[in-house]
Amino acid sequence: MRQILLFSLFLCYHYIYGQIPNLPQRPGVSNLYSVPESLNNQPSHRPNSPNINATSNYYKKVTPRDDQDEINKEVDRQMAMIREESYVKNYMLTSLSDRKGTDSYYRAFDNLMKFDPESYSITDAVFLVENAYNNNDRNFQSAYQTQIQKATNMIRQQMKRSAIDDSDNVAKNLAIFKYFAQDTKQNGKVIHKAIKYDFEDYMGAKDYSKMFVSKLMTTNTGQCHSMPLLYLMLAEQIGAEAFLVVSPNHSYIRFKDGDGEVLSVELTNGMFSANSFVLNSGYIKAEALKNKLYMQNLSKREVLSQTYVDLASGYIHKFGYDEFVAKVLGKALELNPNNINATLWKSNTDQMRFMQACNRVNIDPENKEQLQKIRNYPLLENQFLEIKAGFDYIDQSGFAQMPAEQYEQWLGSLKTTENKQKSEEIAERLRILNAQKQREAAKKIKPIVPKKESPKVYAIPKEFL
Structure with missing residues (x-):
């Protein structure tokens, strides 16, 4: 099923569009705008200067042909500018740069472009996206920074009480998982309740801020976009390794256990899940797996690609489509050509450009x-053919859109007895492995190690404020 704006127009055009006749060649610019040679062959009436040696070669001799070449080059340059301006005016999306708040997005894009795709802070990247939507609001910035640090401190305190070693990646991931799935207590008092799934407008159709991590931290409710992002951010803050994974309409977390087995964390229900759960959705085709659209551990570069998609999506929801969106999506696809979300947004952007x-x-x-009249406008026809090529790529990629009702039903199926039992088995195995690891560590003679520095406090880089 295609979520494409103009799918119907392609079907119509496909059946009615005949062979395009060859268009006549346009005259060359130099033939139209060359200066007649007679104007360049007039004798010079400037008197000779007595101070200049007549035999001097100081001045290069300029021939009429040189003059003609320079004039033609300048005419070509000006005509190229005119053609470019005409193309932008007639065939590109209307700019929305005069809208209040767009400059916040331009600045966010510029800052993201400074990131090293292999080494950057996901916490900073998410901040840039959500701060742009909030138009650099100081209250938002302060709350974001405070909430990240508060959550990090809670997890670190739990790690300290459980004597979790900083090198134990599995135990650190379990500490983050518990922050999401269980109430956090201190001295018998609940200081943080388990995070709940927000079923109301979970796709952000009415209120796009529902997609944000900042909304999750404020309300303690989120969905499959914000929850995994917050997990990654907290993993970054405590130095744990975890991976973002996407599937149709969904994203989740993976990390490896002590035996090297990959575990899937379903934060929407606070459970562990098997790969079979995702495959059983019925919307993952073999072609999609072959083309690496879904169920892949995303690298930092690929997560950054998705961050650009989030930036473009927020801009579209707040302002609409213009060429800035195309530029952002172009960067997303440069970082990850397999990013199906970027491909879908690009298709919609191409269609909006064509419609305008x-x-x-x-x-x-x-x-x-x-x-049929677009055959009279070659540039318009090219846009249409590009849209068609995009449709073909999406079809061949294995993409399938999961209806909202089916998605909700699939998420609910995680709570079946079978899946709950599977989750409990995974959790129990992790507890056994972790206990065994702690016993083995206790038997070893612990070397004297230097005192660790206190964890750094998260602070938004000043250049982003």
């Missing part, structure tokens, strides 16, 4: 008879 261009020449793209 059609409207400028009084063509209704939804009218199959009028659509």
Whole structure:
């Protein structure tokens, strides 16, 4: 199923579009705008200067042909500028740069471009995306920083009480998981309740901020976009390794246990899950797995690619489509050509550009008879063919859109007796492995190690504020 704006117009056009006749060649610019040679062959009336030696070669001799070449080059340059301006005006998306708040997005994009894709802070990246949507609001910035540090401190305190070694990646991941799935207590008092899934407008259709980590931290409710991102951010803060994984309409977390087995963490229900749970959704095709669209541990580069998609998505929801969106999505696809979310947004952007261009020449793209007229506009036809190529790629990639009702039903299936039992078995095995590891560590003679520095407090880089 395609979530494509103009899918119907392609079907119409495909059946009615005939062979395009060869268009006549346009005259060359130099033939149209060359300066007549007679104007360049006039004798010079400037008197000779007595101070200049007549035999001096100081001045290079300029021939009429040199003058003509320079004039033609300048004409070509100016005509190229005119053509470019005309193309932007007639065939590109109308700029939204005059809208209040767009400059916050431009600045966020510029800051993201400074990131090293292999080494950056996911906490900073998420901040840039959500701060842009909040238009650099100081209250938002302060709350974001405080909430991240508060959550990090809670997890570190739990690690200290459980005597978790800083080198134990499994135990650190379990500490983060418990922060999501269980109430956090201190001296018998609950200081943080388990995070709940927010079923109301979980796709952010009415309120796009529902997608944000900052909303999750404020309300203690989130969904499959914000929860895994917060998990990654907290893992970054305490030095744990975990991976973001995507599937149709969904994302979740993976990490390796002590035996090297990969574990999937389903934060929406506070459970561990097997790969079979994701595959049983019925919306993951063999082609999608072959093309690495889904169920892959995303690298830092690929997570950054998704961050650019989030930036573009927020801009679209707040302002609409313009060429800034295309630029952001272009960067996302540069970092990860397999990013299906970036591909889908790009397809919609291409279609919006085509619709605007059609409207400028009084063509209704939804009218199959009028659509034939694009054969008279080669640049418009090229845009249409690019959209078609995008459709073909999406079809061949294995992408499938999961309906909202099916998605909710699939998420609910995690709570079945069978899946609950599987989750409990995984959790029990982890507890046994962890206890065994602690016993083995206790038997070893512990070397004297230097006192560790206190964990650094998270602070938003000043250049982002």
